[in-house]
Amino acid sequence: MLRNSLRRLSSVVTLRARPPPNTAVTSACFTITNDAPPSSLEPHQLRCTTLLLSVDPFLRCRFNADPGVAYTSAYEIDAPIASAGLGVVTETTAEGFEPGDLVLEPFDAWPWADEVVLDASRVARVPRALPLLLPPSSLLGVVGQVGLTAYCGLHHHCAAPPADGDVLVVSGAAGAVGSAVGQLARRSGAAVVGICGTDAKADALLDLGFSSAVNYRSESLAADLDAALDGREVTHYFDNVGGDLSDLVISRMRAEGTVILCGQIASYDSDVPYPPPLPSATADLVRERRISRERYLVLDHKAHFAAALAEVAALVAGGELRTPETRYEGGAGGAADAFVSMMGGGNLGKALVEGAAAPPAWVRAAEAARSALPPRWRERLCRKYVTAEALAAFVS
Ligand code: NAP
Numbered sequence: 206m207l208r209n210s211l212r213r214l215s216s217v218v219t220l221r222a223r224p225p226p227n228t229a230v231t232s233a234c235f236t237i238t239n240d241a242p243p244s245s246l247e248p249h250q251l252r253c254t255t256l257l258l259s260v261d262p263f264l265r266c267r268f269n270a271d272p273g274v275a276y277t278s279a280y281e282i283d284a285p286i287a288s289a290g291l292g293v294v295t296e297t298t299a300e301g302f303e304p305g306d307l308v309l310e311p312f313d314a315w316p317w318a319d320e321v322v323l324d325a326s327r328v329a330r331v332p333r334a335l336p337l338l339l340p341p342s343s344l345l346g347v348v349g350q351v352g353l354t355a356y357c358g359l360h361h362h363c364a365a366p367p368a369d370g371d372v373l374v375v376s377g378a379a380g381a382v383g384s385a386v387g388q389l390a391r392r393s394g395a396a397v398v399g400i401c402g403t404d405a406k407a408d409a410l411l412d413l414g415f416s417s418a419v420n421y422r423s424e425s426l427a428a429d430l431d432a433a434l435d436g437r438e439v440t441h442y443f444d445n446v447g448g449d450l451s452d453l454v455i456s457r458m459r460a461e462g463t464v465i466l467c468g469q470i471a472s473y474d475s476d477v478p479y480p481p482p483l484p485s486a487t488a489d490l491v492r493e494r495r496i497s498r499e500r501y502l503v504l505d506h507k508a509h510f511a512a513a514l515a516e517v518a519a520l521v522a523g524g525e526l527r528t529p530e531t532r533y534e535g536g537a538g539g540a541a542d543a544f545v546s547m548m549g550g551g552n553l554g555k556a557l558v559e560g561a562a563a564p565p566a567w568v569r570a571a572e573a574a575r576s577a578l579p580p581r582w583r584e585r586l587c588r589k590y591v592t593a594e595a596l597a598a599f600v601s
Contacts, residue, residue, distance in 0.1 A: 214239040216538035216561065218317035220280045223268055229474045229548060230268050235286070235541035242320045246298045249325050253292035253308060255537050255560030258317060259345045260544045261381075264288055265473040267313070273479060276504055277313050286540070289345050290315025291331075293565055299325030305565055307331040309344050311600050317540045319561040329598040336571035337578070338522045338587045341564075344599050346555035347385050347528045350503065352517040353600060355385035357506040358443060358465045359393070360513070364497065365463065367441045369394030372434065374454050377445030377470060378418065379406035379529075381555040385517075386443045387415045388526055395441070398433045400450065402550040409553055413527055421450050430457065438462070447471045447480065452487045455496065464491075464498040473548070510600055511593035518591055523584025529554025536561035 221236040246252060266272040267280045280286055292315070294306040302308070308328040315321065331341060339348055346352065360366050367373045373390045377383040378399030387397045391414050399410040399418040407418035417433035419426065430453065438459035444451050447469030455464065472481045480500060483491065491498055506513075520526035531552035533543035540558040547556040564572075575583065 215242050215318050215320035216536050217319075218286050218538060218541050219283050220268070220286055222282070223270060224474070226476050227474065230265065230545060232541060232545060234268065236283075237538040237541060240318070242318070243322050246296060246322060249299045250297070251294050251299055251302055251308065251323050251325050251328065252296040253294050253321050253323060254562035255290055255292045255315070255319050255321060256307075256562065256564055257291045257342055257345055257560065258315060258537060258540050258543075258558040259289035260533075260540060260547045260556045260558060261288060261350075262468060262470050262473060262548065264313070264544065265548065276502075285316035285318060287314050287316045288540075289313065289350070290321075291341060291345055292321065292560065293562065293568075295320075297325070301325070302330060305567065307333075307336075307341060307565075307568060309599055311344070311349055317537045317558075319537045331599075332595065333567065333571070335591065336568055337575050338583050338591060339518060340521075340528065340572070340575075341568065342530060342555075342557060343518075343521055343528050345557060346381055346530065347526060348514060348518045348521055348596070349600060351381040351555060352385055352521075352526075353506070353510055353513055354382045354467065354503040355389055356513040356517055357503050357509055358467055358501055359386065359389055361506050361509050362465055362499070362501045363441065363463050367393050367395035371395040371440040372398070372437045373441040373443060374398045374400065374430075374439050374457075375443040375445070376400045376421075376450055376454065377468065378410055378415070379403075379553050380445065381552075382467065383443070383445055384410070384413060384529055384554050385526065388413055390441070390443075391415065392520075392525075396437070398430070398439075400430075400446075400454070406553055409529065413529070426450075427453060430454070441465065443467060445470060452484060455487050455490060458490075458494060458496055460494040460496075462494070462496050464496060466498055466500050470548075511597040514596040514600065515588075515591070515593040518596055519584050519587045522580070522587035522591075524580035525584075531556050533558045 373395045379401035396416040399415045410418035419429045443465045445468040448471035
């Protein structure tokens with residue numbers, strides 16, 4: 206009896222304290238406890254074990270009392286931290302779900318706990334055939350908000366998307382969004398220079414097909430960037446970072462070039478407005494060269510989500526768009542350290558946390574069958590059977 210009740214305890218991560226002003230989130234911001242989940246379900250609820258949690262830079266604003274954005278809310282002190290997540294239903298009072306189903310919360314409401322109780326309206330059920338064609342984890346990455354951010358930023362936010370002969374620079378290039386941006390821009394024919402934080406990441410970018418890659422921590426950064434550009438001007442800058450790095454890239458831009466102002470992670474731990482104002486020399490340059498630099502928010506492009514997801518899903522199924530991932534261990538309790546690590550550059554590709562439970566047998570069998578299918582078949586089957594409408598259910 207004692208053993209059973211101990212086994213039912215679930216690791217839960219709650220917010221102990223907000224980071225002080227102009228300070229990064231540290232382990233001191235979190236409390237990790239072992240709690241007993243609710244013993245019974247209300248109508249229309251699901252009890253789930255957590256398989257994967259997503260850790261994303263945009264969650265940083267939720268640690269502030271005022272997140273400063275309309276699309277998400279602040280974490281409450283002593284309440285669970287939450288993000289996008291994927292898990293397995295173990296008990297249900299909701300129609301349309303059964304134990305063993307894989308379910309996804311695609312944005313910001315899966316609590317960081319190994320066992321959770323969720324309202325069924327918050328999640329989408331993953332069709333059982335889907336893991337035959339796509340890794341389920343990709344729904345938290347490239348076949349989800351990450352891929353949409355890359356795809357819509359390139360194809361819908363830009364008045365003139367990158368094409369043959371163009372030169373695109375992407376910062377945060379070895380992260381989830383950046384690694385997808387570079388691969389997609391290469392498919393459009395543009396030369397792509399990726400900027401990232403270590404030499405090992407730069408090597409990984411070359412392996413993904415980037416034309417060249419630069420480590421922004423190098424003392425010869427400006428010279429390295431110039432060598433990578435080889436006399437060409439930058440036509441597109443997909444900016445995930447901001448700060449001094451972006452001033453440097455913008456100084457190498459062509460007149461009437463485009464900055465896709467996606468993120469400014471270099472300032473997420475500073476109490477400055479978003480986006481932070483440019484230094485006057487860079488602002489002058491943007492004006493004089495008539496560089497477009499509109500703020501980009503993927504959620505403004507919902508009309509394109511279904512078609513964009515169908516395209517990236519087919520590319521992933523066919524192995525043409527690779528999906529690097531960094532998996533953090535330690536169960537849901539490991540998400541606290543994973544978030545701190547990701548903000549400091551500990552990840553290559555999408556940062557994910559593995560829950561304490563293993564995937565169910567049917568998912569493991571589907572994953573094995575998928576890897577035995579030739580990529581071209583997977584892509585064809587994906588284009589034929591995985592409809593844009595079905596995929597749209599996986600994004601909020
Ligand atoms: P990610 O790139 O996978 O992870 C964050 C990366 O940022 C780290 O791995 C680190 O890599 C880099 N980084 C951290 N601090 C830095 C600094 N001071 N200078 C330079 N690089 C730094 O995260 P993601 O989910 O793909 O998000 C990337 C960006 O897209 C973020 O800015 C995010 O806010 C933004 N985003 C925007 C939208 C939108 O709608 N506009 C949607 C989703 C995401 P290094 O090792 O290279 O330093």
